[in-house]
Amino acid sequence: MTLRTFIVEDNATIRENLIGTLEELASIQPLGWAENEADARAWLSGQHGDWDLAIIDLFLRQGSGLGVLEACKAREPRQRVVVLSNYATTDMRKRCSQLGADAVFDKSNEIDALIDYCMQQSTGQASA
Structure with missing residues (x-):
């Protein structure tokens, strides 16, 4: 089963590579993306339960991924939110x-772990 996924990433090259990799290896279906906190919060609040996974970078053009995370607190229990950042201290x-x-993944050395996480989530959804 595919994971309906929203990406919050301001670097176009990283975003495009991430989407391509996750579509090919982890069965995600990209629903959209945002480059800043305000757009991400607006999309997530307008979509309610229509997504399965949000992947959020911490440092954005405007605002912060922490604010996007906060906006996801009222999500449904089945919805997952992960952070993908170079600042995963x-x-x-x-x-x-x-x-x-x-979950939190480091962009520089935990992409494989993110792929594994997405695969586990899509398998879990298929059996649910």
Whole structure:
């Protein structure tokens, strides 16, 4: 089963490569993307339960991924929110977890773990 996924990433090259990789290897269906906090919050609040996974970068053109995470607190239990950032320090992982992130991945060395996570989520949905 495919994961209906929303991407919050301001770097177009990273975003396009991420979407291509996850479509090919992890059965995601990209629903859209945002480059800043305001657009991401607006999309997520307008879509309610129509998405399965949100992948959020912490540093955006305007605003912060932390604000986007906060906006996802009222999501449905089946919906997953993960952070993908170059700034995945221990303290930042803890802060993201406190804001409701289901997982945090480092862009530089945990892309394979993100792919595995997405595959597990799509398998879990198929059996649900």
